Amino acid sequence: MPNRTDLFEPDTDDTREAIMKATYDALSKHGYADLTIQRIGDEFDKSKSLLYHHYDSKDALLVDFLAFMLERMEGTIPLEEADAADDRLRIGFDHVFTDFLTGDNEEFNRAMTELRAQSAHDDTFREQFTKNDRYFKSRVEDVLEEGIEQGIFRDVDTERVASMIVTIMQGAMFQATTSTEPDLEAVKTELDAYVQSRLLADD
Amino acid sequence: MPNRTDLFEPDTDDTREAIMKATYDALSKHGYADLTIQRIGDEFDKSKSLLYHHYDSKDALLVDFLAFMLERMEGTIPLEEADAADDRLRIGFDHVFTDFLTGDNEEFNRAMTELRAQSAHDDTFREQFTKNDRYFKSRVEDVLEEGIEQGIFRDVDTERVASMIVTIMQGAMFQATTSTEPDLEAVKTELDAYVQSRLLADD
DNA sequence: CATTGTTGACTGAATATTCAATCACCGACT
DNA sequence: AGTCGGTGATTGAATATTCAGTCAACAATG
Structure with a gap:
């Protein structure tokens, strides 16, 4: 074997x-x-x-398949495509929401949702997804910290804000894959407003 | 029969x-x-x-069971327990997050997550959950509109903000039921900050 | 020739669903 | 009052199908 x-x-x-x-x-x-x-x-x-x-x-087989899917997912996030932290954040959001909104990877996302739901009764799966969450969260945190250093973002608690952002993404994905009329357009614009008022607003 | x-x-x-x-x-x-x-x-x-x-x-049987579960879920949200809209909102959030954080209804929530995940491949389920989402969203919208009328909240696009809030709740629930270390404490405080800066801030 | 890849046929357990047969009850008829 | 007939509740056993997993044999490849 x-x-x-x-x-x-x-x-x-x-x-x-x-x-x-x-x-x-x-x-x-x-x-x-x-x-x-x-x-x-x-x-x-x-x-x-x-x-x-x-x-x-x-x-x-299924355990290996999960690893395969998670690798693939981590591979598809746009990492460094701009200098300014706020642009990096926006590009990330755009990527995710375009994906959801256009239903481009609908099949992939549905598969992910179904896999993740198994975590409710499968500890192996749950561990994997938890690790995956940690990874995304720390990516977001990196961008936030950088933005603060660059003087672009307010001096917020990056861990908190990152948790919020990751949670929103998960909610959006869950909705995109399990609802007939997901509200993603609204969420996307409201997310921008959130970033504006929590991270950028100075005026 | x-x-x-x-x-x-x-x-x-x-x-x-x-x-x-x-x-x-x-x-x-x-x-x-x-x-x-x-x-x-x-x-x-x-x-x-x-x-x-x-x-x-x-x-x-499973279709009827889903209806049963959704009824039960709608029955448990605290509707009118305060006069001021912002208090109503806070009470609602508290209810949901206490639930998640203490793991009080962990079993129930896991069941819900698993059911909802079926929507990825079952149209009947998907319709049901979409209807359920609509219900929650309009409840939230009601509170928001009321808060605006009362002069407590800023004059925001209630539909957008409601979408955001519902999405956050869904993300939090998904996380609570499928992660080993859900970040709900952070999300809760950050959600308060969001409400503060988007709805209440005037100073 | 020895290892690895590959297969179809096979198995026992588990699956959803059906069936024939009781059982408890209630209203109607005498 | 007492029996008859019907009806839904209930069951254990039976059915046909599908499941995960095994195995002995053949093919390829080096």
């Missing part, structure tokens, strides 16, 4: 990638509650038995 | 209540993905076959 944490990853990685893709497709198509090995196998160009050659169990 | 919408509900309602309770217990114990008729039956003092006497299918 190949181990994906090997330092020298052989061609295995192609296979893993294919399995992850198949799992993603099956999840998107049927939802987590109806996600079966059979259905993953159906989206896979090789046979379903082969899955057990690469993973000990359905659970093990 | 008894119909729960009958105007004159016979003793049937006891049975429904019992089934709902059993479903709730089973969901809390096993999570949505592992929620089976068998397990609902196990939490039920009558036999599992009886479930099919009251519902056509597992799906039908």
